[in-house]
Amino acid sequence: MATAITDIRPELDHGHPCFGCAVREISLCGVLESEELRTYKQTGSTVRYEAGAAIFFEGDxxxxxxxxxxxxxxxxxxLPDGRRQIAGFIFPGNFLGITMEEEHAFTAEAITPAELCRFSxxxxEAYLRDHPLMERRLYALVAHELAAARQQVVLLGRKTATERVISFLLMLGSRCRKEGGLADELSLPMxxxxxxxxxxxxxxxxxxxxSALKAAQLIQLTNNHSVRLLEKDRLEEMSEN
Structure with missing residues (x-):
């Protein structure tokens, strides 16, 4: 898990380039003070993509x-046989693009209209060298991604179809809690x-x-892109069997 930020940081003034950012506290740059954050933001730019657009392609x-x-x-x-494997989903506050290689190993595409802060x-890397607290936060995020990748291996290799779907819904519920939303109400933009x-x-x-989870009254499909978890304790038990 990424290290939690427990101190209360001062509010940013209206003229600050990061004023109004909804994910500042949960993102990599959340460890920076106001003036550090201003300097960091000025080293990059804001980019926007429509749904379906690629941020980068595998091999870029x-x-x-x-x-x-x-x-x-x-x-x-x-995959070599032409099939597509989705490795994960990126949500607001997530960091993207770090790699030890010179090329991207995956393709990143916008499911919905998206806005990102982009940095060369x-x-x-130069900014990280001068800001060790941010560097440590990055290590924590990378460790969290590694743990998530290991869980994905278990998900695909050991769990039944029912357990996989339930685990996916619970993962989204955990994400909602992290963002301060209602853990019972899940958005399914994918x-x-x-x-x-x-x-x-x-x-x-x-x-x-x-449909089976709905029939068992464990979830409610409020529409094509949202789900309500009705029996979280029961769902957690089923995902661990």
């Missing part, structure tokens, strides 16, 4: 890093096909499992 030079401030992205990889990789490719299932299987 890894020249920039990003913080997602609004919207949802998906990370995917094209050399400038970002398509059923995206969920299927992430969980290693068929689209029909995902739809069938969601």
């Amino acid at each position: 030079p890894a020249e920039s890093v990003y913080t997602l401030t609004s919207g949802t992205l998906r990370l995917s990889k094209l 990789r050399p400038r970002f 398509s059923r096909a995206d969920i299927a490719d992430y969980l290693g299932l068929r689209i029909e299987t995902v739809s069938r499992e969601l």
Whole structure:
């Protein structure tokens, strides 16, 4: 888990380039004080993408890093047989683009309209050298990503279709709690096909499992892009079987 920020940072004034940022406290730059944050922001730019647009493609030079401030992205990889595997979803506050290689290993695409803070990789790395607290925060975020990747291996290798779908919903619920939202109300901006490719299932299987959970009155499908968790304790038990 990323290290929590427990101190109360001063409010930013209206003229600050990060004024009004909804994810400042949960993002990588949340450890910076006001003037440090101003300097950091001035080393980058704000970029916006429409739904369906690619931020970068697999194999592109890894020249920039990003913080997602609004919207949802998906990370995917094209398998040798032509199938797509979704490696994960990027939510507001997540950091994107860090790699030890010179090329991106995944394609990043906007599921919804998205806004990101973009920084050149050399400038970002230089800034980290001068700000060890931010560097430690990055290490914590990378460790959290590694733990999530290991959980994904377990999810795909050991769990049934029902357990995979439930684990996915609980993961989204945990994300809502982190952002201060209602953990019972989950936004599903991604398509059923995206969920299927992430969980290693068929689209029909995902739809069938969601319908079964609804019939059992464990969830409520409020519309195509949102779910209400009705029996969280029971769902947690089922995901761990």
